[in-house]
Amino acid sequence: MHTPRRSGRNSQRTRSILVFSLAILFGLFAVARRLWIAVRVGGVPDAWDIPVLEWFEAHRTAAATAIAWFFTIAGDTLGMSLISLVLIGLFSWRTKSAGSGVLIAVTAAGSVALTLLLKTSLGRARPPLDDALPPVPPSFSFPSGHTLNSVAILGVVGYLALRVLQHRLARIVAMCALGIFIIGVAVSRLYLGHHWLSDVFGGLLIGGCWAAVVIVLHHFVLVKNGRWSRWLRT
Numbered sequence: 001m002h003t004p005r006r007s008g009r010n011s012q013r014t015r016s017i018l019v020f021s022l023a024i025l026f027g028l029f030a031v032a033r034r035l036w037i038a039v040r041v042g043g044v045p046d047a048w049d050i051p052v053l054e055w056f057e058a059h060r061t062a063a064a065t066a067i068a069w070f071f072t073i074a075g076d077t078l079g080m081s082l083i084s085l086v087l088i089g090l091f092s093w094r095t096k097s098a099g100s101g102v103l104i105a106v107t108a109a110g111s112v113a114l115t116l117l118l119k120t121s122l123g124r125a126r127p128p129l130d131d132a133l134p135p136v137p138p139s140f141s142f143p144s145g146h147t148l149n150s151v152a153i154l155g156v157v158g159y160l161a162l163r164v165l166q167h168r169l170a171r172i173v174a175m176c177a178l179g180i181f182i183i184g185v186a187v188s189r190l191y192l193g194h195h196w197l198s199d200v201f202g203g204l205l206i207g208g209c210w211a212a213v214v215i216v217l218h219h220f221v222l223v224k225n226g227r228w229s230r231w232l233r234t
Contacts, residue, residue, distance in 0.1 A: 151207030
């Protein structure tokens with residue numbers, strides 16, 4: 001049962017998240033659009049991509065490689081699907097509602113579709129196979145699907161966690177854990193030589209945009225109390 005004070009805090013927190021998400025959406029979209037155009041016309045400077053690829057290649061160790069593979073496997077389609085299912089179960093149990101599960105599922109489906117569409121439309125080649133640790137995915141390079149999907153899905157999970165978790169420490173721990181996972185996935189794609197820096201940067205930007213879109217739409221559906229709001233209430 002929600003007290004008036006708790007409901008008020010939740011409402012204020014949700015408004016703050018909405019304003020932040022709108023700002024993030026417009027900012028990330030502007031930068032992502034410029035990066036997309038640069039990659040499409042071949043305008044991404046070698047000073048971004050090649051030195052980073054060479055640096056990671058020169059600093060590989062057995063321990064770092066094991067960690068990189070852990071994050072890459074956890075962040076692939078199967079790994080993120082399993083993580084999403086676990087999170088859907090946890091949020092549904094915590095909130096006694098299917099809304100969180102619906103939101104995570106919609107985010108995941110949209111991010112996968114967005115990844116496939118962008119990869120196919122641009123058709124950018126991955127870094128040379130000689131620089132990569134096998135196996136290398138056969139798909140195109142831009143954007144990094146691992147990065148895009150992890151940012152989008154876990155960005156929305158972070159939004160849900162901020163809405164659901166009442167204790168400040170719990171929210172801080174949740175945000176740090178999600179941030180570490182996203183960074184780990186992004187860096188692992190560079191370390192393994194499976195992506196250029198601009199691919200990973202594009203995944204971060206586009207995934208952040210998609211997460212912000214989902215968060216903003218979710219908020220307006222709740223505020224409007226429309227036909228579908230009972231299915232999306234978290």
